Amino acid sequence: MHNEFELIARYFTPAPPAPEAGVTLGVGDDCTLLAPTPGHRLAVSVDTSVAGVHFPDAAPAEAIGHRALAVSLSDLAAMGARARWCLMALTLARADDAWLEGFSRGFRALCAATGTALVGGDVTRGATTIGVTVMGEVAPRAALTRGGARAGDLLAVTGALGGGAGGLALWQRGERDPAHPLLVRYLWPQPRLAAGEALLGLATAAIDISDGLLADLGHVLEASGAGAELELEALPLAEGLVAALGDEQARRAALGGGDDYELLLTLPAERLDEARRRLAALGLPLTVIGRITDTPGVVGAEDGVPGGWQHFQGQPDQGERP
Amino acid sequence: MHNEFELIARYFTPAPPAPEAGVTLGVGDDCTLLAPTPGHRLAVSVDTSVAGVHFPDAAPAEAIGHRALAVSLSDLAAMGARARWCLMALTLARADDAWLEGFSRGFRALCAATGTALVGGDVTRGATTIGVTVMGEVAPRAALTRGGARAGDLLAVTGALGGGAGGLALWQRGERDPAHPLLVRYLWPQPRLAAGEALLGLATAAIDISDGLLADLGHVLEASGAGAELELEALPLAEGLVAALGDEQARRAALGGGDDYELLLTLPAERLDEARRRLAALGLPLTVIGRITDTPGVVGAEDGVPGGWQHFQGQPDQGERP
Numbered sequence: 001m002h003n004e005f006e007l008i009a010r011y012f013t014p015a016p017p018a019p020e021a022g023v024t025l026g027v028g029d030d031c032t033l034l035a036p037t038p039g040h041r042l043a044v045s046v047d048t049s050v051a052g053v054h055f056p057d058a059a060p061a062e063a064i065g066h067r068a069l070a071v072s073l074s075d076l077a078a079m080g081a082r083a084r085w086c087l088m089a090l091t092l093a094r095a096d097d098a099w100l101e102g103f104s105r106g107f108r109a110l111c112a113a114t115g116t117a118l119v120g121g122d123v124t125r126g127a128t129t130i131g132v133t134v135m136g137e138v139a140p141r142a143a144l145t146r147g148g149a150r151a152g153d154l155l156a157v158t159g160a161l162g163g164g165a166g167g168l169a170l171w172q173r174g175e176r177d178p179a180h181p182l183l184v185r186y187l188w189p190q191p192r193l194a195a196g197e198a199l200l201g202l203a204t205a206a207i208d209i210s211d212g213l214l215a216d217l218g219h220v221l222e223a224s225g226a227g228a229e230l231e232l233e234a235l236p237l238a239e240g241l242v243a244a245l246g247d248e249q250a251r252r253a254a255l256g257g258g259d260d261y262e263l264l265l266t267l268p269a270e271r272l273d274e275a276r277r278r279l280a281a282l283g284l285p286l287t288v289i290g291r292i293t294d295t296p297g298v299v300g301a302e303d304g305v306p307g308g309w310q311h312f313q314g315q316p317d318q319g320e321r322p
Numbered sequence: 323m324h325n326e327f328e329l330i331a332r333y334f335t336p337a338p339p340a341p342e343a344g345v346t347l348g349v350g351d352d353c354t355l356l357a358p359t360p361g362h363r364l365a366v367s368v369d370t371s372v373a374g375v376h377f378p379d380a381a382p383a384e385a386i387g388h389r390a391l392a393v394s395l396s397d398l399a400a401m402g403a404r405a406r407w408c409l410m411a412l413t414l415a416r417a418d419d420a421w422l423e424g425f426s427r428g429f430r431a432l433c434a435a436t437g438t439a440l441v442g443g444d445v446t447r448g449a450t451t452i453g454v455t456v457m458g459e460v461a462p463r464a465a466l467t468r469g470g471a472r473a474g475d476l477l478a479v480t481g482a483l484g485g486g487a488g489g490l491a492l493w494q495r496g497e498r499d500p501a502h503p504l505l506v507r508y509l510w511p512q513p514r515l516a517a518g519e520a521l522l523g524l525a526t527a528a529i530d531i532s533d534g535l536l537a538d539l540g541h542v543l544e545a546s547g548a549g550a551e552l553e554l555e556a557l558p559l560a561e562g563l564v565a566a567l568g569d570e571q572a573r574r575a576a577l578g579g580g581d582d583y584e585l586l587l588t589l590p591a592e593r594l595d596e597a598r599r600r601l602a603a604l605g606l607p608l609t610v611i612g613r614i615t616d617t618p619g620v621v622g623a624e625d626g627v628p629g630g631w632q633h634f635q636g637q638p639d640q641g642e643r644p
Contacts (some may be wrong), residue, residue: 024363029467029545030400030529031365033460036358041346043353044441046409046455050448078352087368089411089453119366120455126372127449131411133368133442136353145351207352223351 043081051128063187065106073191078208081136087120089131144206146223149266151294163238165257198278212258230300365403373450385509387428395513400530403458409442411453466528471546471588473616485560487579534580552622
């Protein structure tokens with residue numbers, strides 16, 4: 001067993017950050033010192049990933065590292081904030097060099113890909129638990145919140161849905177091909193940071209789909225005091241989802257499964273073309289799946305998904321998910 | 323079992339923060355939005371407390387809540403930063419209302435006492451683990467780092483030492499009187515935030531004593547490229563420590579025990595009176611316990627503490643502590 005300080009030194013002491021990272025005193029003192037961009041808001045969020053609860057114990061270490069950061073960065077994406085910094089609280093049952101090497105590689109690669117500097121960490125012994133705090137920046141009054149949806153707005157999603165739940169279902173059936181598109185979706189979620197920034201000034205509300213489409217739509221509707229009509233047939237389903245699960249389970253996965261980390265957003269119809277143009281430049285489709293109404297509730301998913309509806313009615317519990 | 327959202331809503335949704343808290347969008351969206359003070363540095367740190375590792379499972383819930391925040395705030399104190407915001411990643415084995423109520427009360431009371439706004443959280447199910455990220459502010463080039471100690475500087479500590487280890491030893495012997503001064507020291511550590519701010523411009527280096535005096539002194543000496551002479555007889559021992567542990571164990575606790583969360587600092591002799599005046603106004607003694615030299619290593623603790631020396635030689639491991 002290595003001690004805490006050796007672990008940190010070996011895997012998590014960042015290289016001296018680039019000047020543009022805004023780190024004026026790096027890791028190694030009691031705190032790290034950062035230089036926020038003048039005139040901006042700081043967007044902050046924390047998410048915890050627990051082994052056996054939020055990801056399978058036996059998932060590839062590299063994917064676990066990627067995923068732990070991705071789910072936190074997804075919250076920045078949903079605000080349209082630019083990712084700047086993160087801190088990691090890593091609790092490990094044991095120090096396994098190969099696992100740590102993979103975990104660190106996955107975590108760092110996503111840091112590099114998103115311009116996020118790792119600026120703090122703590123490594124302790126206990127049941128494997130990863131808490132990641134992320135910090136981003138956004139101009140005042142520009143952030144995409146949950147409360148801005150208005151009757152008449154279109155309801156749209158980036159990318160495709162159901163891949164998270166579909167990938168988990170396949171994993172539980174024993175599928176281990178790392179290139180299977182559904183496993184890729186589940187194990188390597190992509191925080192839609194560039195899409196969130198591109199939607200600033202266009203979207204009226206946004207949220208990332210972590211609990212499931214219906215549950216997260218419910219959060220937007222509650223915050224906005226609005227309702228929605230869904231077009232089930234319009235839902236963009238993840239590649240391979242119907243083939244793997246069949247029609248009905250595929251629709252359930254897309255509506256209620258969660259872990260997709262796509263953005264659900266609302267916007268006036270006249271901004272749709274511009275939004276699609278900007279996202280197309282990022283290689284990301286934007287699909288209209290309904291519209292916002294002023295009648296509370298959701299129309300169009302009644303014969304949908306008991307599990308999904310239960311989520312939507314306020315019973316999501318990350319802790320219940322495998 | 324309550325679900326994640328009910329838990330957060332009931333215990334951790336803050337009241338709308340005061341305008342001076344700098345929270346422009348409060349908890350309840352994907353991120354919280356903060357307004358950093360223009361021209362300041364942001365000081366950030368994260369610490370994890372694991373049940374059965376960093377605190378006894380059976381410790382009072384209110385003390386656990388206080389302690390989890392205190393150990394993180396102590397890092398801000400050691401930089402001289404003003405506490406502003408915190409985020410909590412709470413993983414719980416089960417949702418026990420009475421425990422949560424106490425935990426939340428202890429956490430919130432320290433937030434209020436230190437002017438720290440709780441601006442984010444995540445509650446998940448798993449082995450009880452509390453990760454607290456803190457964010458504070460300090461003027462550029464003013465922060466107290468570990469690397470500024472110079473030969474000739476005095477070495478000093480705030481408050482008294484050994485209470486953390488002494489309190490833990492008493493707890494393990496079955497002492498449960500919540501008013502016992504050593505249990506108070508162990509269960510309710512006080513982050514020296516006001517002291518840290520008061521020492522800006524006076525101290526040349528500072529660190530909080532979490533791993534033990536010798537270990538933390540080692541961090542300062544390593545960062546400063548210096549050595550130290552310790553005066554063992556000068557160590558200020560916590561109230562009741564010698565009575566509870568005897569002379570030798572009391573000295574071991576003060577040198578190597580950790581969990582005291584006092585500040586260890588260095589400063590030129592001519593600033594000592596001013597530093598003492600400022601800390602006296604906070605009700606806090608400042609005791610000179612040695613001086614900085616240019617000879618690497620520590621003189622004066624040779625016949626001290628095997629455990630302490632082991633700490634000092636680079637083997638501290640929070641995970642090993644009960």
